[in-house]
Amino acid sequence: MPATDKSDRTRTSVTEQEALDFHSQGRPGKLEISPTKPMATQRDLSLAYSPGVAVPVKAIAEDPATAYDYTARGNMVAVISNGTAILGLGNLGALASKPVMEGKSVLFKRFADVDSIDLEVDTENVDEFINCVRFLGPSFGGINLEDIKAPDCFIIEQRLREVMDIPVFHDDQHGTAIIAAAGLINALTLTGRDFKTTKLVCNGAGAAAIACIELIKAMGFNPQNIILCDTKGVIFKGRTEGMNQWKSAHAVETDRRTLAEAVEGADVFFGLSAKGALSPDMVRSLAPKPIIFAMANPDPEITPEEVAQIRDDAIVATGRSDYPNQVNNVLGFPYIFRGALDVRASTINDAMKIAAAEALASLAKEDVPDDVAAAYQGNRPRFGAQYIIPVPFDPRLISAIPMAVAKAAMETGVARKPITDLNAYGQQLSARRDPIASTLQRIYERVRRQPKRIVFAEGEEVQMMRSAIAYANQQLGTAILLGREEQMRETAEREGIDLDRPGIQIVNARLSKRVGAYTDFLYARLQRKGYLFRDVQRLINNDRNHFAASMVALGDADGMVTGLTRNYSTALEDVRRCIDAKPGHRVIGVSIALCRGRTVLVADTAVHDMPSAEELADIAEEAAGLAKRLGYVPRVAMLAYSTFGHPSGERSERVREAVKILDRRRVDFEYDGEMAADVALNHRVMEQYPFCRLSGTANVLVMPAFHSASISTKMLQELGGSTVIGPLLVGFDKSVQIVSMSAKDSDIVNLAAIAAYNAGT
Ligand SMILES: NC(=O)C1=CN([C@@H]2O[C@H](COP(=O)(O)OP(=O)(O)OC[C@H]3O[C@@H](n4cnc5c(N)ncnc54)[C@H](OP(=O)(O)O)[C@@H]3O)[C@@H](O)[C@H]2O)C=CC1
Ligand SMILES: CC(=O)C(=O)O
Ligand SMILES: [Mg+2]
Known part of the structure; x- marks a missing residue:
């Protein structure tokens, strides 16, 4: 069953099974710790541990700043949650929040080379939580609080900021606020609006919503023009039900009481609440050229498709990666901490947040150079309604955002180790890019532009089916599953795999009308190599690799992938019987x-x-x-x-x-x-x-x-x-890839994409 609604099926989406497999395959989870020093000899042990370790211990005791020289502290951020507001899924507890927190940690590493560990704290008691975290300060260069419900998160963050001397940053508040502010700056520009006169309604009055409103007010948005709503409706002056001091601070004089009344004629809708909260009628009632940021995760307040059915003049953003305009804090927290850690900032202040938002907003206005276009799946975007904010894979982010944050930290006096050579710093930042990610990105992007038919020769294998679906879902082309249809369907049903989806084609070798053509083709190649016609018939009828390779050789597929069920050299021999090296080349x-x-x-x-x-x-x-x-x-x-x-x-x-x-x-x-x-x-x-x-x-x-x-x-x-x-x-003259027998789904999909890429160039 897909993890998303049926209406989303045509999108680049993932199935529930894919999501579970991704997390369970190999070493369970998404993180491991690896040492940075050799630990091989007695000498290593003596240096890393007793007695050598005593030397940095004494140095740090004498001068705490040297902890940044002798330990991992300076590049280490803790992602800490109690699971009381996991995405938009609500309070599902500390343990259930772990996949999200591990995810945030790997995003820190992947996007900004910040080492990070997730800590799930099993208490809903604010004081207990604060006490747990406050004593962890010496371990980390920064604390990223995550998915803690409002209003507890406000108290927790405030108190921790007071007692800790490292940046404490509640990502759902400030990360989200920074990205939403950047998107808003650009959406206002595109629709000819400004901060003074624009009317905004924000649905949700929790962590993310309150922070977004506070940041845009700090940037000059007119407070009189903002209406906040929660589950009880409009937050008006004098309301008593479901209130707290953070909501009260944003209560306005108005006689509107419901979200529907609030959004009538509004220019901007911010959704930081829950799935489906914005109805089609409400969308209809917004001002011309409305700006709709439906940021609830994983499902937005309204989908871009739903908005498109109602009107075509809206700028729509969501928190998801599979729609244009992803307003999600992933664009912020890795880079903001990168900049803060690099200058050893004692805090992340408003100036640093605003600098990050402005840097992000300006990046979207710049031309997208060649080496960056790959991150945009080939649709080299132009600043406009479909592109108000860069995507998380944009390789320019690692240079632009930390630089802006570090400069702002220095200007506001919170940098404990100011950077003297900003040019050199810029180069260091670029060097943190992960080169292969952009290479794979480029491959995927090229294939999406020229989708290809790839035959998955071992189509009866569950792993091949899943990989084929991932291939099709990523819009790389048609995945042809080769095998006995009945067996395939039985396995698919048992495993909960839906094969009747766009992009999946089943070819039953035995029933194929092309058997004769493939047999003649192969017999012509093998008749002088000791094969009788009936030997070749058997190869085509019984052996998937020969059938698949013949399909590719005769142009019925653009490429093939095989190897799960047969050792590498055997699979290679099978293929070589059907396909030669390209003239003048060597396989x-x-x-x-x-x-x-x-x-x-x-x-x-x-x-x-x-x-x-x-x-x-x-x-x-x-x-x-x-x-x-x-x-x-x-x-x-x-x-x-x-x-x-x-x-x-x-x-x-x-x-x-x-x-x-x-x-x-x-x-x-x-x-x-x-x-x-x-x-x-x-x-x-x-x-x-x-x-x-x-x-x-x-x-x-x-x-x-x-x-x-x-x-x-x-x-x-x-x-x-x-x-x-x-x-x-x-x-090879035709495109063939062989996976190892221990390949994971992602290896198979990568090689299928590479087969498709090679078929097209
Ligand atoms: N795109 C992004 O980067 C981010 C998105 N988010 C999303 O924002 C949402 C809120 O997260 P967060 O602020 O951390 O959570 P909180 O628990 O702190 O706040 C949730 C708020 O949403 C309100 N709310 C819930 N359901 C509705 C509804 N149907 N109509 C109106 N208001 C509603 C609650 O109202 P009440 O006060 O009455 O209970 C509360 O004010 C989540 O969906 C989350 O995924 C969060 C962070 C980043
Ligand atoms: C993105 C995020 O942090 C959230 O939805 O909670
Ligand atoms: Mg969150």
Whole structure:
């Protein structure tokens, strides 16, 4: 069953099962802690722990500021909740809030390289909560409070800000307020309005709503023009029911009593309440060119589709990522803390919040450069009704927002470690971008523009079905599930998978009218390789890989993905019976390893066992070609155990010869070798070889043999904490990808997207 309404089914959406699998697959949850120092030897232990650790202990006791030098504190934020207002789902308790809090923590890391841990505090008692948190100050550089209901959150935040000397920031209040204010600035500009005369109604008078209203008032919005509503209706002066001091502060003189009355003729609607709170009639009654920010999560007060059915002059934003104009605090909290931590701010004040809102608003007005367009799924946006605010994947955010926040902190005297070189700071911020995310983004974006038919050869496997659905849901094209339809449907029903959805096609190999064509095609290829016609018939009838590869070979599909049920080399052999290398190319496997913000391509991780010098040169060319297609400028290191002749040995000879072959071929990319891995990857070690022709550390590593390629990528993954994508097959005449038997759904979808990408370029 989809996690969203039926009306949302055509959107890029996820199913409930996908959401559960995402959280449970592999190591349950979304976070783990990994050490930053080696912990291997007795010496390491003596330094990290007793007796060595005593030295920083004494230094910190003497000068507390040195905690930022000797511990992780300065880059560590706690995400803390008691689960009393989880998104718009209400009070579901501390434990149930953990997925959201883990999510916030990974967003801190992903978007702004801030380390973060979630803490769920199991009390609804305000004093207990405050006491629990206040003593945690020494552990963290900042505290991000999350999903705590109003009015408790106001008291908690206020008291913690008084007693703690690090930033305490209730994200639902200020994060939301900053993003909503940025969106509002732009929506007002687009509709020719200003802060003085615009009339705004805010539904919801809790954490997020009160903070939004306070921030826009602080920015100059006319207080007389704001009406606040809650479950009891309009908050008017003199109301007694369901009131508190924070609501009273915003009560106005009015004879309107219900939300319907309040919104009549209003210019702006802010929804920070609950799903469906704004009715079609209310939308009808808003002023011309209304601004509707329906920000409740996960389901907004009204959907953009519903608004579109009523009127076409509205600017609509929601808190969701699957509609244009996502007004969600994810655009703020990672970057705001990044800036605050970088100047060791003692607090996050109004000036810093306003600076963040203004920086965000201006970013949306700027032209979207090429390398940023990918974040917008190919629809390079122009400032306008459908684009009033950047998306969370916009890589410019990491430079723009922390810079604005840090500057404002310095200007207002709350920066304990002001930045002296802002240019250098800007470069450091850009370096925190995760390069592969933009690469994958680019791939997905290109495929969305030119959707492709990808056959999932092992269509009866539950994991393939789920991946196919994810492929179709992300609008990458048609996912063709190959297999016996009856079996597939039985499994799908048992697993709660809905196969009757747009973008999913089932092909039953046995009943296909194309069996004859595929058999003739394959027989023509194999008849002189020891296969009888009936052998080929059996391959097409019984073997999904041969059927799928023939579909691709004859143009009935654009690409294929397989590998879950059969070991890699067997699947590869199956495919090679049907599809050749592209003329002038060699089929190789390239793995993409991502580690600590660095991406390297490793080749050949799939095909050649002990490549000759000639083959190594081909591998370098294929891998460099892929690197270019992914947007990198390749710097290829031909790896060996030796570096430039030392120690000398027969096995490095092939690698040296491969370098000479590349010289003769006059290839148009940087390469050098033979060299050891540390020379290739560590610029200080590389500097010992001033004649080395690489202009920087290598981003493509050509391994001397399959065993070293396979061993090193697997070790990177298991021991080094790297994410490894692939191997990606390159060099085939048609687009084929093979996953490993242990692949997760996300690996399969990534490779299917890559198959689609390769099919189109
Ligand atoms: N897009 C974004 O970035 C963010 C969105 N939000 C969303 O805002 C909403 C509120 O969150 P938060 O402020 O943290 O929660 P709180 O519990 O602090 O406040 C909820 C408020 O909404 C009011 N409310 C609830 N249902 C209705 C309704 N049907 N009609 C009118 N008012 C209603 C409550 O009224 P009463 O006071 O009478 O109980 C209360 O004032 C959630 O949906 C949340 O997901 C929150 C933070 C960020
Ligand atoms: C986005 C968010 O923090 C919320 O909806 O609560
Ligand atoms: Mg929240």
